[in-house]
Amino acid sequence: MASSEAEREAMTRALALALNGPRGLNPQVGAVILSAAGEVIAEGWHRGSGTPHAEVDALSKLSPGQTRGATAVVTLEPCNHTGRTGPCSQALIDAGVSRVIYALDDPGRASGGGAERMRAAGLDVESGEQQDAARALIADWLTVQQLGRPHVTVKWAQSLDGRAAASDGTSQWITGPAARADVHRRRAASDAIVVGTGTVLADDPSLTARDGDELYEHQPIPVVIGARPTPAAASVRRHPREPLFYDTRDLTAVLDDLRERGVQRVFVEGGPTLASAFIAAGLADTVLAYLAPVLLGGGRLALTDIGVDTIADARRLTVDEWLPLGDDLLAVARPSVLKERS
Structure with a gap:
């Protein structure tokens, strides 16, 4: 299923939000939550090591009822591991989000795989939306992961x-x-x-x-x-x-x-x-x-x-x-x- 106009606009916004976060040990990531009607109901970004990831930051601004059937638009694949914070992929599942769109796959051996986890839980997951812009945003961080x-x-x-x-x-x-x-x-x-x-x-x-x-x-x-x-x-x-x-x-x-x-x-x-x-x-x-x-x-x-x-x-x-x-x-x-x- 191709991204809708509202979802594409949400990704553009998420990329802008990501810039609010610091460059460093963790990537800059932004997230936007859309209602079932395609309206923006929450935004978030990662504020640095040990703080909630962008998806969780956005979800924290909503009540459980608001997240049911919502769409999460994220600049990087929701993580799949427990470090100083829990896995974002599971947080999205638990929140009742029905659709997730992200730009880039997470290259980490431990942190990657969130998309598979969410698909296995029945979520509709799409990747690749504005991936070139997302790659440019965190190019230095991606290089560190590679090297x-x-x-x-x-x-x-x-x-x-x-x-x-x-x-x-x-x-x-x-x-x-x-x-x-x-x-x-x-x-x-x-x-x-x-x-x-x-x-x-x-x-x-x-x-x-x-x-x-x-x-x-x-x-x-x-x-x-x-x-x-x-x-x-x-x-x-x-x-x-x-x-x-x-x-x-x-x-x-x-x-x-x-x-x-x-x-x-x-x-x-x-x-x-x-x-x-x-x-x-x-x-x-x-x-x-x-x-x-x-x-x-x-x-x-x-x-x-x-x-x-x-x-x-x-x-x-x-x-x-x-x-x-x-x-x-x-x-x-x-x-x-x-x-x-x-």
């Missing part, structure tokens, strides 16, 4: 001969203003910005995302990885967000902890050693290489050892975009074969 960790972007700036700094260690600025502005826009779109202690000690970066002299409204969490202590007067300690420090070389453990904190997009910007470590570990999902038309020579390479001993082991990339930025050029690339973590 089992946050999406990692590794960025560096280099001369045409592959150097990240001059022989004396100076690197500001290899690229021009347009490239640097692009970096800050991408920082602002990330949840966390990661550097090594070497970068903190050498450059004392603030790790903020700036639009000219002003801070972007959204600031990534600053993350410092390495055994050496960060000085008390370091600029990163004055960041608008509380910085995180990891005294470890276990990058997978760092990403796991960041995921538990709700981080979905990680922006690695801190030095050749750290960038090379992420790439060598197979943890770079996107590479941003800013190429400046300068020659530096010397040994300060943009990357160090990434585990390639012979050309047959070269880490092949697919370039998705070549983006001119003033006099500079940005290559946006990804590994030719992305390996999902089992």
